[in-house]
Amino acid sequence: MSKRSVICTTPREHGGRNGVRRGQPEPSGSGVSVQRVQEIPPPSPAGPRTVMAPSKPSKKSAGHGKESEEYRQRRERNNMAVRKSRLKSKQKAQDTQQRVEELKEENERLEAKIKLLSKELSVLKDLFLEHAHSFSDNGHPPFTENTASGQGSNMEQ
Amino acid sequence: MSKRSVICTTPREHGGRNGVRRGQPEPSGSGVSVQRVQEIPPPSPAGPRTVMAPSKPSKKSAGHGKESEEYRQRRERNNMAVRKSRLKSKQKAQDTQQRVEELKEENERLEAKIKLLSKELSVLKDLFLEHAHSFSDNGHPPFTENTASGQGSNMEQ
DNA sequence: GAAGATTGCGCAATGG
DNA sequence: TCCATTGCGCAATCTT
Numbered sequence: 001m002s003k004r005s006v007i008c009t010t011p012r013e014h015g016g017r018n019g020v021r022r023g024q025p026e027p028s029g030s031g032v033s034v035q036r037v038q039e040i041p042p043p044s045p046a047g048p049r050t051v052m053a054p055s056k057p058s059k060k061s062a063g064h065g066k067e068s069e070e071y072r073q074r075r076e077r078n079n080m081a082v083r084k085s086r087l088k089s090k091q092k093a094q095d096t097q098q099r100v101e102e103l104k105e106e107n108e109r110l111e112a113k114i115k116l117l118s119k120e121l122s123v124l125k126d127l128f129l130e131h132a133h134s135f136s137d138n139g140h141p142p143f144t145e146n147t148a149s150g151q152g153s154n155m156e157q
Numbered sequence: 158m159s160k161r162s163v164i165c166t167t168p169r170e171h172g173g174r175n176g177v178r179r180g181q182p183e184p185s186g187s188g189v190s191v192q193r194v195q196e197i198p199p200p201s202p203a204g205p206r207t208v209m210a211p212s213k214p215s216k217k218s219a220g221h222g223k224e225s226e227e228y229r230q231r232r233e234r235n236n237m238a239v240r241k242s243r244l245k246s247k248q249k250a251q252d253t254q255q256r257v258e259e260l261k262e263e264n265e266r267l268e269a270k271i272k273l274l275s276k277e278l279s280v281l282k283d284l285f286l287e288h289a290h291s292f293s294d295n296g297h298p299p300f301t302e303n304t305a306s307g308q309g310s311n312m313e314q
Numbered sequence: 315g316a317a318g319a320t321t322g323c324g325c326a327a328t329g330g
Numbered sequence: 331t332c333c334a335t336t337g338c339g340c341a342a343t344c345t346t
Contacts, residue, residue, distance in 0.1 A: 074317090079339060081318055086337085089320090098254050103260035110267035117274040124281045231332095236324060238333055243322090246335085 061200065075340070076309055078341085082320085082339075083337090085319055085321090093250050094230070094255070100256050100260060103257065103264060107260060107267065108269060110264065114267060115275060117271065117278060121274060121278055121281065123189070124241060124278065124313060128284070140301055146325080232325075234333080235326085239335085240322090242334055242336085257330075
């Protein structure tokens with residue numbers, strides 16, 4: 001069923017990395033609020049390790065620190081691309097599903113039509129048989145083509 | 158159409174680690190305490206960074222550190238579930254796509270069959286018309302049912 | 315070769 | 331409580 005998870009959608013933030021990023025205008029196309037919250041409430045007791053962390057983004061707006069400014073901009077763009085791509089993907093899946101429904105419907109229609117045609121054929125054949133002698137009198141052989149085979153059972157799907 | 162509402166105020170930082178495997182990650186402050194409550198995290202420390210360090214096996218095996226041991230176990234389980242779920246999802250999408258192909262093929266078959274039946278019907282009708290007089294001689298009116306209408310054009314797809 | 319599109323992966327919230 | 335789903339961000343790739 002449709003599920004509308006109302007999850008929190010923090011536009012940015014979540015940062016897989018440590019989150020928190022310096023203010024960046026960045027109008028994320030989605031038009032989401034650019035609110036950003038704080039994170040990491042509980043400071044780790046033992047001692048926060050910082051392994052891969054570049055260690056100190058003190059001056060983030062540095063010319064082009066790998067982890068600031070341009071980086072952030074690229075991340076944001078990629079995030080948008082990802083959202084877009086996923087939306088598209090989802091849309092496609094939905095379309096495919098719908099296509100299945102449509103095809104199933106059409107199939108039913110076609111089968112119904114086949115049934116009808118078969119029936120008509122059957123009736124006509126009966127009529128033919130019923131008056132076969134008439135043709136015979138005229139020198140016409142009843143049936144010669146595969147057109148007529150049985151009565152109600154035609155089809156070999 | 159799942160819509161996302163902006164409600165949650167993500168307090169914690171997501172540890173979107175990179176694809177690297179984390180042997181013994183030590184989520185120092187992962188604020189995993191509260192759960193299911195989405196309220197603004199009162200504490201808004203000025204120090205925004207807090208880089209969560211990936212490893213650093215100091216002594217994470219603390220008896221039950223909120224962010225170690227049980228936490229890690231749960232995360233791992235969830236990750237497995239996620240992988241499984243995604244695999245399943247992907248599989249389903251693939252199946253659906255395949256279903257479309259199958260249905261399309263069947264549709265073609267059905268249409269071909271309809272074409273054939275229509276042709277047969279047409280032929281029979283022609284025969285009927287050709288010998289209509291024979292029936293007339295027998296006192297049979299040519300056609301009375303909707304069964305026969307035109308010649309080559311029957312039905313409205 | 316940089317920008318955008320995909321894809322795999324992990325996290326967290328939520329549904330069941 | 332556990333597992334399943336789902337939205338999201340990051341990073342590696344692939345495509346353009």
